[in-house]
Amino acid sequence: MTVQSLYLWIPLLPLFAATVVGLFGRQLPRASAHWLTIAGVAASFALSVCVFMDALQGNVFNGAVYTWLTSGGNRFEVGFLIDRLTATMMVVVTFVSLMVHVYTIGYMAEDPGYSRFFSYISLFTFSMLMLVMSNNFMQLFFGWEAVGLVSYLLIGFWYKRPTAIYANLKAFLVNRVGDFGFLLGIGMVLYYLGSLDYAAVFSIAPQFADATVELIPGSPWSLMTVICILLFIGAMGKSAQVPLHVWLPDSMEGPTPISALIHAATMVTAGIFMVARMSPLYELSSTALSFVLVIGAITALFMGFLGIIQHDIKRVVAYSTLSQLGYMTVALGVSAYSVAIFHLMTHAFFKALLFLGAGSVIMGMHHDQDMRNMGGLRKYMPITWITSLIGSLALIGTPLFSGFYSKDSIIEAVKFSNITGSGFAYFAVLAGVFVTAFYSFRMYFLVFHGKEKWMQQADHGHDLHHAHEKHEHADDTDDSHDEHHHGLGPNDKPHESPWVVTLPLVLLAIPSVIIGYVAIDLMVFGDYFKDVIYVDHQQHGAMQELAHHFHGAGAMALHGLTSLPFILAASGVALAWFFYMKRPDIPAAIKARCGLIYRILDNKYGFDSFNEKFLAGGSRFLGDKLWQIGDVKLIDGLLVNGSARLVAHIAGLVRRLQTGLVYHYAFAMIIGAFLLLTVFMKI
């Protein structure tokens, strides 16, 4: 049996499990939901490892599965491109998915939608695999939207909660804005480059490096810049880059396992993956790369700030995800694609770990997510505590941890880059390190150390996390409906989670520590991505420069201890310790003093209210006016019913002529005869 014959099974097994559980979940015993889906994704993971091993040998597969559609000489196929980039993504996706499947057994144990949930996450695994395994833009778009669908279904999983069904609609629509650009980009690719097949597009693209298009007559723009920016708009939606980031924090309404899987580890990195995949196109446009870089830098820094003021434990991790996605995007912008993928991978492990750790805390707190009610949990939840610490250390870039290697490489790459915007980006990523360290350890200290605050908060604990959500829902105040959100009772103590929850934590903690050390040499500086990722070293030399300065993973860690990012991170941790352990009065004082800044942060820079008021409200206003004035008044009122009234009116007038009196008719006849005579006499 060859490796090629395995490919199809990898996405199909989770799809099969999802279908069976989705359709017959009610008839089957409860446990079969997790056994079936776990078997599917575990097999998929095992096969992915086989494929990965094969790809390590340097084998590449590019072929069609079936022809989806032909039209006018265009052939749209469903097919796979399996190279090292794909194989890496496949292993990461299936591994994290497997961990999340196991974890879900514990997390969703009491949920009435148990089998539905498993069906969805398996469906997600299928969609994500179709996305990364694709060898063409059409299938990429299919996977792209399919993961969006599952994300929609899962954010709204608790469909009774007004906030959840607000968040999932918002997530879908914001992603659709991104997909709008993405689809136009695909259209441009097909029109100008003549195909949607990656291989064909990449091989022909260099011929169009200097081509221009006049979208606005008279102003020629570089074709590649237009294509790349349009495609990147898609990535901005999916990977939550400013200003299309607004959906991600709200997506935390979904159950925590999917926050880990979809909104941290895999789906949101699809945009990063896509740009790395398209490196042969992006390398042709420095303008597009600068655009990518600046957007990424803004996201990396400014979303980090928002993490500082959150009280909901999941939202802190969510903003941290936004910020880290910004880092990956920055790496793409400076043509360090392999570093971006590297950070994507390490981030997948430690961020999934952090989210699942947060979920474990939430379970221990009986579904209370407010950090102000926590504290001192390390005594009650030791495994969660240690693994969360590992995750946090990896996130802030502590030398030797995986996050250090990837994040430090990004910062260095930006330093060596001379593309437009790299100065600003360098500042942003450096400052971001400090901010990351600060909010991460703020969370860590508030949750695991300090006073045990659930005692005094127990009575009103659970409604706090709703308080700072400014959704425009009149009915947003009730949370009596979700029996899930009750918080700890007066005599309850937090408790460690069952093994199905802690096992994935431990299994994720291992790569969070070591994967950076193990993989950096090969993935970033080796020829791992040779023939997959293309970099124009003449134009964008940052990667070459970076490789020049690299002398092994050990030396890098040692050097890291004295470098600026580490000092920044350490001071961030120190400040968090000082503020939240030593002098808890200081943050309150700062909050009181800097009311304006606090309000700006609290309103998330006003994106939400702008979107809600102007974009959503504006559309509704416009729709209403077009309907009431256009359809009802003008077309129906004036033209349709108006013409009917006109006919009736004229008929009414004409009717009066029919008086029924003979002398009226006789008079008219005489006048008529006179007139006719006059006319004929003249001729």
Next chain:
Amino acid sequence: MNDLPILSLSIWVPIVAGILVLFTGGDNNASRARWLALLGSIAGFAVTVPLYLGFDVQNGGFQFVERLQWIPAFNIQYHLGVDGIAVPLILLTSFTTFLVVLAGWEVIQKRVAQYMAAFLIMSGIMIGVFSALDAILYYIFWEAMLIPMFLVIGIWGGPNRVYATIKFFLYTLLGSLLMLVAFIYLYHQSGTFDIAEYYRMPLALSVQIWIFIAFFLAFAVKIPMWPVHTWLPDAHVEAPTGGSVVLAAIALKLGGYSFLRFAMPIAPDASHYLSGFMITLSLIAVVYIALVALVQKDMKKLIAYSSISHMGFVTLGFFLFNPLGLEGAIVQMISHGFISSAMFLSVGVLYDRMHSRQIADYGGVGNTMPVFTAFAVLFAMANAGLPGTSGFVGEFLVILGAVQVNFWYAFLAATTLIFGAAYTLWMVKRVYYGEVANPQVAELKDINRREFFILGLLAILVLGFGIYPQPITEITHATVGHLLEHMALSKLPPL
């Protein structure tokens, strides 16, 4: 080619079945009427299947041709034939009729025989429209179709049905009369009502423009295009579920099909000349109507506006004059047939239980009708053009085709990704998600086996053609290629 007159059978089997159903008499025999109608609709579908199976996909011309003298004095013939555009639409028609018969099973309790008969007869008439190759024969079918639809809305419709039927009738009749004038003019010039003859006839540009406008008025009303669309929401709101399904799934396609059969090939130069105008109207339909759909409070009105917006893609695709656009438009017509049927049937399911179409009367239906909600969300996603459903294919192809003509056409068309999702999913949110809104919703019963069967069948089709749309496009390739070649040649008379 075939010994059996398959097209005649496709037309007359449902009509004869409909007449037989009428003979079952009053509502005492309702159950006999239902079973007979079901058999008739299955037979009607069965006789159309050979059209697909026996179709030669390499041949871009007319197939299954039947030709008999009818009124020799005016050279009017009973002339039938189909090409790759008509065949999928005919199958859609006979299939939808089967669904409609089944959907009205228990719902219709009053004048059952007449109800079933109206749909069967309508099915035959519409297949006649799709297969007529003689202008007068076509015109008779075209106008005859109004009568059963008029009755369906007028008898089984809602409280404001009189206004809706009159509006529907006058709107469509007015447009059609000008088409008749165009036919008479063409007859005068050529001495025949043979459509194929009209394709070959040279015509001056000014004449072509007049002919095009005459056709345009007839077809634009039917599709409907902005600004002659306002009859559709009213008709849908008042029509019974079956009427809405046929209206959306098939009646609108008569207009789209007729553009391809008459307006474009008979007046190709005028079509090119007026393409900017047509595209503008199409894009207005896509954007303006989508915004209007967003603010609808009545579910049926919302879906009606959504239909108009989706049909905008059809006309947009036609007037791009490239294979992507044209085939995309055809796929869109078929796919819209399934999805709009499913959407209207879903509203029907709710209406049968709650007797309300107002979104505000619902909320949290998912709690009491989980199986039904799964279907509803699937169809909503298909309506929003999600890849993997048939709703995606047509929009995707038309947008790709539009980029090749003008980036900004594609830009405006692609806004449907956002607005289409917005109006559909906002409705889903308000109707299906959330807490149970009121005691009536709390007492809702989930769908029964009959409803499950209907929606399940549509779900399979929507997903099936989303995953593998090639069967639809394959059959159209040769015809589309043929049509585009024809459109590229000028029909202006030599100077």
